[in-house]
Amino acid sequence: xxxxxxxxxxxxxxxxxxxxxxxxxxxxxxxYFLTHAQFQSDPQVGLIINKSVGGSVTRHRxxxxxxxxxxxxxxxxxxHTQIVIRVLRKNDDYRADFAELISKVVKxxxxxx
Numbered sequence: 001x002x003x004x005x006x007x008x009x010x011x012x013x014x015x016x017x018x019x020x021x022x023x024x025x026x027x028x029x030x031x032y033f034l035t036h037a038q039f040q041s042d043p044q045v046g047l048i049i050n051k052s053v054g055g056s057v058t059r060h061r062x063x064x065x066x067x068x069x070x071x072x073x074x075x076x077x078x079x080h081t082q083i084v085i086r087v088l089r090k091n092d093d094y095r096a097d098f099a100e101l102i103s104k105v106v107k108x109x110x111x112x113x
Contacts, residue, residue: 002067006074008046008082017046017082024104026097030086033105035078043077045070048086062087062094069098076106 008014021034047066049059066085077083083105087094 002045002071005042006044006071008044008084013044013082014046014048014084017084018048018086021082021084022105022108024101024108026101028087028089028091028094028097029101030088031098031101031105032084032086033077033081033109035081035109037080039080039082041079043074043079043081043083045074046082046084048084050087053087053090058090062090065094066098069095073102073106076102078109081109 008017017034018032021032023030023032025031045067047063049062051059053059053062066087070083070085085098091097
């Protein structure tokens with residue numbers, strides 16, 4: 001589970017991260033990230049899962065899977081980072097795509113520091 005201090009909740013933060021942040025894309029997911037000194041000190045993660053992916057039960061199951069995967073990788077991100085994960089398509093397992101994209105995102109965030 002993702003601790004409360006690591007959850008991205010503000011629509012303004014979601015908007016800023018998706019519009020001005022860097023992104024990494026696969027066929028199933030898009031991960032946006034933005035690092036800025038004005039953000040909270042802990043990395044924050046938010047999810048965007050549209051209704052086109054599936055019904056409520058499906059979307060909540062996907063959200064739990066992605067939150068769990070994100071919590072395992074939080075230490076890899078520098079402080080002051082906001083991350084938004086957008087699900088593009090329904091799939092049984094997002095772990096492989098997520099791990100691949102996270103490695104790309106971590107490399108880019110280290111390069112930007």
